Amino acid sequence: MTWNKDFKRPRISPNQAHARKSGHHRWIVRGVLFIVTASVLGVVLATTHKSLSVDPAASPSQATDSSDVISLTIPVPPTNRSDFIGPSPLGKAPEIDPWEHITVKKGDTLSTIFSRLEIHSQLHNITSLPEIKKLLKSIRPGDRLQILKDNGALAELIYHKSETERVHVKRDGDGYAASKISDPIEHRQAVAEATIEDSLFLAGKKAGISDNLIMQLAETFEYDIDFALDIRTGDHFRVIYQEQFANGKKLKDGPILAAQFINKGKTYYAFRYTNPKGETAYYSADGRSLKKAFIRTPVKFSRISSHFNPKRKHPILHKVRAHRGVDYAAPKGTPVKSTGEGKVTFVGWKKGYGKTIIVQHGSRYSTLYAHLSGFKKGIKRGRRVKQGQVIGFVGKTGSATGYHLHYEFRVNNVHKNPVTVKLPKAPPLPKSLKTDFMTQTAALKAQLDRYASLSGKD
Numbered sequence: 267m268t269w270n271k272d273f274k275r276p277r278i279s280p281n282q283a284h285a286r287k288s289g290h291h292r293w294i295v296r297g298v299l300f301i302v303t304a305s306v307l308g309v310v311l312a313t314t315h316k317s318l319s320v321d322p323a324a325s326p327s328q329a330t331d332s333s334d335v336i337s338l339t340i341p342v343p344p345t346n347r348s349d350f351i352g353p354s355p356l357g358k359a360p361e362i363d364p365w366e367h368i369t370v371k372k373g374d375t376l377s378t379i380f381s382r383l384e385i386h387s388q389l390h391n392i393t394s395l396p397e398i399k400k401l402l403k404s405i406r407p408g409d410r411l412q413i414l415k416d417n418g419a420l421a422e423l424i425y426h427k428s429e430t431e432r433v434h435v436k437r438d439g440d441g442y443a444a445s446k447i448s449d450p451i452e453h454r455q456a457v458a459e460a461t462i463e464d465s466l467f468l469a470g471k472k473a474g475i476s477d478n479l480i481m482q483l484a485e486t487f488e489y490d491i492d493f494a495l496d497i498r499t500g501d502h503f504r505v506i507y508q509e510q511f512a513n514g515k516k517l518k519d520g521p522i523l524a525a526q527f528i529n530k531g532k533t534y535y536a537f538r539y540t541n542p543k544g545e546t547a548y549y550s551a552d553g554r555s556l557k558k559a560f561i562r563t564p565v566k567f568s569r570i571s572s573h574f575n576p577k578r579k580h581p582i583l584h585k586v587r588a589h590r591g592v593d594y595a596a597p598k599g600t601p602v603k604s605t606g607e608g609k610v611t612f613v614g615w616k617k618g619y620g621k622t623i624i625v626q627h628g629s630r631y632s633t634l635y636a637h638l639s640g641f642k643k644g645i646k647r648g649r650r651v652k653q654g655q656v657i658g659f660v661g662k663t664g665s666a667t668g669y670h671l672h673y674e675f676r677v678n679n680v681h682k683n684p685v686t687v688k689l690p691k692a693p694p695l696p697k698s699l700k701t702d703f704m705t706q707t708a709a710l711k712a713q714l715d716r717y718a719s720l721s722g723k724d
């Protein structure tokens with residue numbers, strides 16, 4: 267049995283050709299990569315890699331012609347497709363759907379559902395199946411299931427665990443057998459680009475990409491571009507990303523594989539790279555990290571209630587006492603993040619600081635987080651933490667008048683203003699990985715630059 271899928275690429279009208287020139291055109295699917303992990307009826311069936319080299323860029327005119335239907339034949343082993351039962355897809359006379367379709371309501375259990383369908387006596391026949399045992403614990407309002415009855419008894423049950431995963435129970439001799447089904451997930455590669463006229467989000471919309479992907483794009487370049495202040499009309503981006511599909515339906519966008527952002531005439535690149543340890547990050551074309559070693563602010567959605575000031579009058583002690591950090595006012599319990607990767611060197615009570623954490627980052631830098639209401643579970647002295655990892659929560663322990671985080675940043679043991687201190691870049695890729703990085707990203711770089719020459723942008 268084979269499935270035929272038509273992946274349509276949008277036709278390009280003269281209007282759109284113009285739009286593309288101004289940058290509001292979306293390029294779809296170049297290489298199609300399938301990473302198919304199919305587990306049908308409990309058996310892992312196939313891992314298929316398909317590369318489709320339809321390369322319109324090789325011949326630019328091809329990008330604008332109308333031979334825009336790519337047909338793929340995906341071999342799928344014979345399976346019981348009864349879980350797709352519904353109105354006949356083959357265009358025959360509509361049949362009566364023999365399945366009961368149920369959406370789990372608040373307070374529902376498999377038991378109440380079986381009672382409603384008058385098959386409660388069969389429940390014990392399936393609850394001993396391991397797949398169902400697991401299911402019983404995870405059943406949630408909004409979940410969908412289908413039940414097929416035969417002479418008043420349960421014949422089949424399909425529980426949709428997610429868009430792509432199901433548990434299928436079927437009569438098997440005197441009892442029942444259950445299996446887990448996972449639909450193959452296709453990873454398609456897509457390209458989009460846009461020129462910014464009003465805002466990054468509107469440009470993203472015009473390019474046909476999701477808000478989620480736009481957020482990812484902004485996060486990728488956030489250390490180089492201030493998206494609140496630096497964006498200008500005429501800025502341009504181009505992004506190569508993955509789209510995940512199952513059963514011909516799009517599940518989600520992302521991750522971004524490579525991107526180019528032209529901001530105020532300056533071109534920035536980002537390439538996603540996973541090192542042999544399995545750690546993934548974005549790097550510039552020559553392997554420099556796009557991240558800085560520190561994020562600027564340890565608490566989100568906060569405001570500065572007291573600045574770094576070596577001559578401040580202390581609000582409680584009423585005498586001149588240097589304020590050697592920054593205070594961020596935030597509600598009690600707001601997560602506090604370690605601003606850089608490092609090692610926890612202190613967790614506990616520290617006089618006026620109250621509950622405090624100190625993190626050492628390499629030999630030169632350390633950060634301090636004070637007046638916490640509590641520490642994140644597992645945060646202990648000697649523990650390594652990542653940049654952005656939650657380590658504690660905003661409180662007002664020690665000498666504090668209201669809920670806030672007191673944050674200090676030291677370089678070679680000298681207090682610096684956390685708001686203005688020049689933050690060091692994260693280390694580049696080690697030499698030993700550079701060749702691997704270049705090999706992995708060369709094709710993406712070529713692709714980004716090829717679009718540049720196609721659209722006349724750069």
Ligand SMILES: [Zn+2]
Pocket residue numbers: 572589591592593671672673
């Ligand atoms: Zn303070």
